[in-house]
Amino acid sequence: MLCLDAGPPSPADHLRDVFYRMGLNDQEIVALSGAHTLGRARPERSGWGKPETKYTKTGPGEAGGQSWTVKWLKFGNSYFKDIKEKRDEDLLVLPTDAALFEDPSFKNYAEKYAEDPAAFFKDYAEAHAKLSNLGAKFDPPEGIIIDNDPAQGTPEKFVAAKYSTGKKELSESMKKKIRAEYEAIGGSPNKPLPTNYFLNIIIAISVLVLLFTFFGNNNSDYSGF
Numbered sequence: 277m278l279c280l281d282a283g284p285p286s287p288a289d290h291l292r293d294v295f296y297r298m299g300l301n302d303q304e305i306v307a308l309s310g311a312h313t314l315g316r317a318r319p320e321r322s323g324w325g326k327p328e329t330k331y332t333k334t335g336p337g338e339a340g341g342q343s344w345t346v347k348w349l350k351f352g353n354s355y356f357k358d359i360k361e362k363r364d365e366d367l368l369v370l371p372t373d374a375a376l377f378e379d380p381s382f383k384n385y386a387e388k389y390a391e392d393p394a395a396f397f398k399d400y401a402e403a404h405a406k407l408s409n410l411g412a413k414f415d416p417p418e419g420i421i422i423d424n425d426p427a428q429g430t431p432e433k434f435v436a437a438k439y440s441t442g443k444k445e446l447s448e449s450m451k452k453k454i455r456a457e458y459e460a461i462g463g464s465p466n467k468p469l470p471t472n473y474f475l476n477i478i479i480a481i482s483v484l485v486l487l488f489t490f491f492g493n494n495n496s497d498y499s500g501f
């Protein structure tokens with residue numbers, strides 16, 4: 277039998293192979309790629325990126341790696357602007373990132389997001405919610421133990437379903453973490469958490485986002501966070 281090797285697909289085809297399977301379209305692929313506004317690639321992990329750049333000499337956790345954006349801890353549309361302008365060798369552009377400005381269909385959205393940060397935020401939020409709601413299945417189904425330090429007591433088994441749909445009850449360790457956060461911002465250790473605690477946090481974040489959106493940003497680099 278004659279076997280023809282078609283070779284690897286182009287980066288754009290590869291993106292579509294992966295994301296179409298999950299019911300995501302071109303607009304959602306481009307919007308989700310904007311997640312690379314944040315974070316870094318490390319050669320010792322993925323094989324991509326430089327060991328260190330002028331932007332990653334410090335950072336949370338270990339220094340190093342190569343970021344896609346200058347302000348890689350700040351969520352905004354700078355990913356699209358930086359790739360479009362290709363203004364710095366210290367910034368990472370994967371072949372799948374570059375494809376967003378090369379493929380005619382992806383390009384429509386990438387250009388739009390580079391110009392219109394509000395459109396990016398709106399589309400990103402919708403695409404991210406869709407991705408999260410696809411319903412990841414955990415392998416192995418019985419879960420894995422993620423903390424096996426005997427000094428920490430009996431480890432909690434990680435069961436993905438517990439943290440996704442269906443199960444509303446928080447684990448004891450999560451309740452402790454929330455309580456610690458509450459006390460760290462001045463909450464009394466003797467009082468129960470107010471029932472509107474989360475609502476207050478959401479309102480405070482929303483107000484900050486609105487203030488930033490309307491007053492806090494005079495340069496072209498938009499960020500809602």
Ligand code: HEM
Nearest residue numbers: 291308309311312314315316317318319321322323324372
């Ligand atoms: C579009 C296809 C994608 C490709 C080819 C891709 C590729 C990569 C690669 C190579 C890294 C570096 C990993 C390392 O060296 O540690 C990375 C990191 C990252 N990716 Fe993606 N990714 C894709 C989609 C996404 C999506 C959909 C999201 C989220 C919605 C995402 C969020 C991130 C983040 C936040 C990091 C940084 C992680 C860190 O700083 O440790 N990526 N990605």
